[in-house]
Amino acid sequence: MADEQKLGKAKALVETLEQELLTRCKPIDQHKEYYRGEQPLKFASDEFRKYHGARYKDFADNWVQVVADSPVERLTVTGIKPYGADQADAESMRVWQANGLDADSQLGFLGSVISARSFALVWGDPDDDETPLVTFEDASSCIVAYEPGSRRKRRAALRRWQDGDKYMAVLYLPDEVWKFERPVQRRSKTDDMAEVDKLLDDWTPRDTGTEPNPQLNPMGVVPVVEMLNRPLLADDPISDVAGVIPMQDAVNLLWAQLFTASDYAAFPQRVVLGAERPMIPILNKQGEVIGEKPLDLEKLAADRIAFITGDSAQIAEWTAANLEAYTKVIEVAVGHIAAQTRTPQHYLIGKMANLSADALLAAETGLVKRVEEKQLWYGQGIRELFALVALAQGDDDKAKALRSGYMLWADAESRSQVQLADALLKLKQIGFPFEFLALRYGLTPAEVVDLLAMIEREHQLDPLGAAAALMSQRPEAEPPAPDNEAEEEAA
Template sequence: MATEGQALQLVAKLENELIRRRGDIDRHNNYYRGEQRLKFASAEFAKFHGHRYKDFSDNWTQVVADSPVERLTVTGFQADGELSADRGLWKVWQVNGLDADSQLGFLGAVTGARSFVLVWGNPDDEDTPVVTFEDASQSIVAYEPGSRRLRRAALKRWQDGNQDYATLYLKTEVWKFCRPLAQQDKSPQMADVDEEMDSWTPRDTGDEPNPQPNPMGVVPMVELPNKPMLVDEPISDVAGVTSMQDAINLLWAQLFTASDYASFPQRVVLGAERPMIPKFNSDGVVVGQIPMDLDKFQVDRTAWITGKDAKIAEWQAANLAAYTEIIEVAVGHLAAQTRTPQHYLIGKMANLSADALLAAETGLVQRVDEKKLWFGQGLREVARLILLAQGKEAEADAMRSGRVLWADSESRSHAQMADALLKLKQLGFPFEWLALRYGLTPTEVGDVLKQREREIEMDPVSEITRQLTTGAAPLPQPGAEVEPEPEAEAAA
C-alpha cells in the first residue's frame, strides 16, 4: 500500500504529463468545432484582410472525424465459451447510458488520440457498476515498464467551482485529493507562494475512508487509443487534416477578397486630371477647387471626363473558377489521406450503382474496422472490470478472451442485408447469430426468440410448413431439452 507522500508524488508526475498532452488535445478539439485561425497568408494579406476572416472556416475536420464514429456501434459482449451474448453486461451498458456516451467516447478518441473508460462499484446497486467514458484532457493511465496493457496507476483530474479535484486509482487502493483553484491575476511570485500553500490535500470523503480499498485488484480505468504506435503515442485523426484545412481556409479567404475587388471588369482613366469642383465665395467668384469624391462614381457608375488626351482602359475580371478548382483538388487530397469517401465531402450525388457506392466506401470501412480492433481490446477489458465489480471472477476470466459485438461497418440497404443473411441461413448459420449480425442487441435477440416461440405455440401448422419448405430443423420448444445430433452422439 502506498503512503500519502508516494501517492502525492505520483499525482504530480501524472498531472505534469496530462498538462503536456493538453495542448494538442485542445487544438484538435478547436479544429473539430471549426475554431481555426487563418494561416499560410502573406504578411500583407494578413495585415489588410486577416481580421475579416478570423471567425471563418470551411470546416472539413468535423466530417473526417464524424464519418467513422457514426459506424462504431457496440451491440453486445460475448465471453469465451458462450454461445450467446451476455445479457447482464448489456444491461449494465444500457443502464449507464453508454449507447449514447460511447459515441462521445469514440469521438473523443478520434479527435484527441485517446479516450478512457472508468468502472467502479455502485453502493446503491451492487449488480450495476458505474461505467463512464472519460476525456483525454482529464484522465491518464500509467503502464508497467515495458508493457502497453498492464496498468500501474490512473489519474482523473477535473475542476468544479473554485476547487481542483484529483482521484488516483491504484491496484489496491484509491486516493482522493483536492486543492483551491489557482487565481490567474496574481504576480508570478505570489502564484509561487499560493502553489506551495495550496498543494494537494486529502479530500474529505465523509464516512468513506481515504484511501479506500480497491476490491477489484486492478486499476479500474482503461485507455482506448486511436491509431496506436509501437514506440510512440497514438495519433489523432484530426492531426493529419489541420494543414490541408488551413490551406482550404486561406484559398476561400483569397477567393472572397478577389470576389470583392476583382470580380467585375475594372476601368481606369488615363491622361486626365482628377475631376475638380470649383469653390465659390459669397460673391460668386471662384476662389479655389475641391477634389470630387470618387466614391460617388462607384455608386453612380458615371463620370464626365474632359481633356484631349483622356482615354479609358480596362482590366479583365479575375478568374474565380481557378480558386474553386484548387479547393476541390485540396478536398480530394484530404479525402484520400483520411480514407473518407469523396461523396461525403463534395456534396454531390452521382448516378452510381449500389456496388459502386460500396466500393467507394471501402477505405472508410477498413478505417472503421481498424478502430473496432483497437477500441475492442479496451472495451473487452471494460467488460471484464464490470464483472469483477460484480464479484463474478470466473465470468471475468472468461471475458479476457471474449469479444465485443459491433454493428456492421458497411452501409447497406435493408434489402441487401436481408438477402445476405438469407444466404447465410441457407448455409446453416443459426438464427441467433444472424440476428446479432443484423444489428440487434442481445436484449432484442432474446425478445425475438421468445416471440418466435409464441408464434409456434399459436400456429404449429405454419412451423411444419416451414420445416418442409426449407428443410430446417424444428425449433426447440420452451423448456424442452435439445436432442444432440447423431454425429455428435457418435463422436461422444
C-alpha cells in the same frame, strides 16, 4: 510513520502523473479547437494578415469535423459474448444501458478519434450494489501508468478536474484509492512568494467525511481503461485530426484569398486614361468662384454617371479575375484530405453522380476498413470495461470470461435493404442459421431473443403452418446415384 510514507508516495505519484497529463493537454486542446471550427488563419503573408486577417478570423471551412465524425457514426456496440458462451451476456448490456453508454460511448469514441485516446472509469454505486457506475472520460482529465514493458497491465491512474477554485484529483491504485485537492495556482510577483504559494497550493488529502481516505479498492485492479486510437508499438497513439490540420489551414487560406479576390477583382475593372480627375468649383455666398474641389467619384459610380474630360481621354478595361483557379486548388486539397483519412469523396465534396450500389460500396471501402480497425482497438478497451463491471459485481470468473470474449458491433458497411436481404437469403440457402442472419441484419442480441420468442408464439398458434414452413426449408432429397453395374448388364 508508515502512513506518512504512503501519503508522501501518493502525493509524489499524483504530481508526476499531473505533469505528464498537462504536457498532453496542449495538442489535445488544439485538436478540439479545430474540430469545433476555431481555426486561426495560417500560411498567409504578413501583408495579407495585416490588411485582411481580422476579416477572416472567425471563418473556417471545417473539414476536420467531417473526418472525425465519419467513423464514429458507424461505431455501435451491440453486445459482448463471454468466452465459452453461446449467447451474448444480457447482464453486461443491462449495465451498459443503465449507465446511458449507448449514447456516451459515442462521446468516448469521438474523444479517441480527436484526442488520440479516451478513458472509461468503472466504480461501484453505493446506492445500487448490482449496477456499477461506468463513465467515459476525456483525454485531458485522465492518465494511466502501465507496468514496465507492458501496454495493458495498469499500475496507477489519475483523474483530475477543476471544481470552482479548486483542483480535484483521484489516484487509483490496485489496492486503494486516494482523493486529493488543492487551490487553483496563483500568479506570484516574486520568487519568494512563488515558493510560499507552492507550499500553500500543494496537494492535500480531501476531507471525505465518514468515508475513509484512502479507501480500499475491492476490485483489485486499476478501474480505469484507456482506449487508444491508431496506437504504435513504441510511441504515443495518433489522432485522426492531427494529419488533417495542415491541409485544413491551406483550405482556409485559399478561401480567404478567393473572397478577397472576389471583392476586388470579380468584376471587370474600367480605368480612364489621359484625363484629369473632374473638379467642381467652390462658390462663396455671392456666387463667386473662390476655388475648386475633386468630384466625388463614388457618387458618380453609384448614380451610373460617366464624367470624362480632355480631348485625349480614353477608357480601358481589365477583365475579371478567374476565381475558378482557387476552387480547383481547393478541390484538390479536399481530395488529399479524403485520400489521407480514407474518408469517401462524396462525404467531403458533396457531389453525387448516378453511381450504382456496388460503386458506392467500393467508394466506402476505405472508411469501412478504418472503422473495423477502430472496432479492433476500441474493442480491447470495451472488453476490459465489461470485465471491470463483473469485478465490481464480485464475479471474478465472469470477468475472466469477458476478457477473453468476443465484442459484437453493428455492421460497419452501409448497404441498401435490397442488397442486405439478397445477401442474407444466399447465406440462408447454404445453411446459415436464422439467429446468425438476424444478427447480420443488424438486430441486437436482445432483439434477436425477442424475435425468436415471437416466432415461437406464431408456431404455437399455427402448428400446421409451422410444420409446412419447416419442410419447405429443408433441402430437396437428391436422386439416388446410378447403379453402374446394372447399366453395364443392360448394355
